[in-house]
């Protein structure tokens with residue numbers, strides 16, 4: 355035990371130090387000036403905050419979500435903040451034709467694209483898995499297949515600009531907790547697809563970066579509403595999270611882990627002590643506050 359502590363703890367420290375300080379840190383806001391960026395799920399939460407940061411950095415913005423009234427307000431604010439241009443296209447990613455509509459709008463407006471930020475999610479429940487397979491099918495359409503469809507449509511423009519794809523995922527897509535089985539499945543699908551695609555881009559010398567963003571609990575209205583009664587963790591600020599996502603995309607990083615220390619430690623534990631990590635995750639939930647819903651079809 356003594357030897358373990360003497361050897362393992364300093365080794366873990368070294369690994370963590372290397373892990374956190376090896377990323378290049380040369381971001382500057384000018385990198386976004388005049389860039390043409392699509393942000394999905396931009397009517398609220400982290401997507402809305404990304405739009406405001408990008409506007410301050412003088413990017414051209416195309417925003418999308420379902421709620422037109424909210425998008426109008428976000429676009430107005432982006433123009434006030436200094437966006438080179440800002441427009442929106444509203445619609446649902448449950449509609450299989452909509453991803454292409456959004457990308458076509460960028461093509462018709464700008465004739466090219468520098469960054470595709472895929473961030474939207476459809477609504478899911480936070481509770482024991484209820485057996486509803488149709489819900490998972492729909493959620494996969496919104497949270498996963500629409501990401502793939504937008505990537506396919508945008509790829510010719512991104513290849514031309516040597517641009518970036520930013521995929522917003524979650525700790526639930528690397529080390530899942532309970533009560534989010536459908537959501538977690540869609541986030542794991544993103545990792546599988548985009549991590550494989552990244553490999554192909556390297557083999558093909560396709561100079562389009564793919565950044566997968568692994569986020570912990572963030573203080574967006576919808577997340578706090580869904581999980582605050584059950585999770586004993588303080589959420590991280592959405593404004594800072596949004597900025598870190600943009601930075602990681604511009605710097606063409608493979609993955610963003612935010613908040614960094616929490617996510618880094620969790621992912622390291624996942625690799626070396628997964629059962630211990632699972633029990634830690636379970637102990638951070640107030641399970642007694644989850645009221646089991648009636649299973650579907652039973």
Ligand SMILES: NC(=O)c1ccc[n+]([C@@H]2O[C@H](COP(=O)([O-])OP(=O)(O)OC[C@H]3O[C@@H](n4cnc5c(N)ncnc54)[C@H](OP(=O)(O)O)[C@@H]3O)[C@@H](O)[C@H]2O)c1
Pocket residue numbers: 394395396397398399400401418419420421422424445446447448472473474475476477496522523524525569570571572573574575576577
């Ligand atoms: N907040 C967290 O704690 C947290 C943690 C880990 C990962 N994340 C990830 O961060 C991203 C943003 O999360 P958030 O908390 O900012 O979420 P949010 O505030 O609920 O925003 C979701 C966005 O997606 C849009 N949307 C919902 N259904 C849609 C549909 N069918 N088609 C098109 N757009 C749709 C919403 O706008 P409309 O309703 O107007 O369509 C909204 O703009 C997500 O990928 C999420 O998984 C968040």
